[in-house]
Amino acid sequence: MNENRRLPAVDRVLQQLPDLIEAHGRQLVTGCVRAELAAAREGLKHGLVLPEEPELLAAIDRRAAASARANLRPVFNLTGTVLHTNLGRALLAEEAIAQMVEAARSPCALEYDLGSGGRGDRDDLVSGLLAELVGGGSPDIAATVVNNNAAAVLLTLNALAQGREAVVSRGELVEIGGAFRIPDVMRRAQVRLVEIGTTNRTHDKDYAEAIGPKTALLMKVHTSNYAVTGFTKAVDEKKIAEIAHAAGLPFVVDLGSGTLADFAALGLPAEPTPQQALAAGADLVTFSGDKLLGGPQAGLIVGRKELIAKIKKNPLKRALRVGKTTLAALEATLRLYRDPDRLVERLPTLRLLTRPAAAIAALAERVQPAVQAALGGLATVNVEPCSSQIGSGALPVERLPSAALVCRPNAKKPGKTLSTVEAAFRGLPVPVIGYIRDDAYHLDLRCLEDRDEARFVAQLQQLKF
16 A cells, blocks of 8 residues: 555644644644655655654644744853853843833834924933933933944944044954954945054054044044953053044044943953043943943944034934834933942843852752753763853953853763753753863853742753753
8 A cells, every 4th residue: 555645634634733723823834734744755755654643743743833933042041151142142121121012012202202292313212311321411422322333333433534534553453243343344434444553552652643634533442352461552542532632633432342330349350431431531432232231232322412413414323223122221221320229230231240159159059969860870060160251342351250060971082972961951942051161061150040040940851862
């Protein structure tokens, strides 16, 4: 008998799947049925046994669940990198999440002035808050928002220096993630880069001597993702501002990550702030919203009101602007900075960065038995001290003391076992992302908060090797 004739018709299979159709819709389920029947038919060609009906229905159910599952999935970030670019960088505060949901659910006054009844400006939603936080509420300080800091730099350069020159120290020509480089951004902005100094040393006179009739601005780029040490010299922001202003030029500072908090006061490595840059004489400062600030992905430009106005008139501004949910999250995040006494408690980025190593180690001791039980004899799991990093190009040299579960395979050749263990953790319902180093699989628990402990442990029994 031709085994293909035993395969059920699509309609007959669908009749047995009313709950699946209710959950996922007829079109998706029909596609899954056809795919499984095609797979069974192909299997018959290669001598495989025709699946029984329960097995076929179970396979269709699994395929439908996989097809319906969101591509953007939550994971446990146990990489030891708090602001992990590939894992979404900053976690948002509950206040920011709530405001995003409200903005998404309802019409809102995005570009509508409720006072006058006329058209408004979406930047007004956060410009006043930023002026308050970085400029002490000065009426001469304004702000605008674009979709990331690279866009902020691109827009600033194009608006203020298109067809002219920008002076930057050679030691500050950084490359950020994805091989995007400051010189490349300048070319796209149609600005000619004038490099001064050397990789390790730049002096006052280098800035002054580079200024010519085509110079549009002086720029300083914070080298947030690397450090040059040893025989070095850099010109401070106050001196560059003096040189720029003496020549009638604006001085722009690109902070990259950027934070509004005093990291040193929180026991963290010091990081320059927009407040400090403006106080030193910078006319404009650009920085990110989704890194050290702890908000959504955004690029912030703050500084002199007349320069911000010029930037906002540039046609690129509309192409790079952000939507209502981003502005809602950014506004809520900025409002948290008005209450510094509770900022660490309420802002996840700062809460994770300042988490005591002893608390992380205590969590690791509680979780270790469950991880060991899940791995069985495949590996030995120990709690060991480790070092976390901030990530996303911020403070690249500094490390934060932490604790990790270190899984060492019991096999003589650990390579294959390590790959198997890593893949098994990634295959959990909420994937767990760790890292392999020194012939061991590491789970740095800095970013596993106590509230997530039970959820993390509960799914370990589903590890498949």
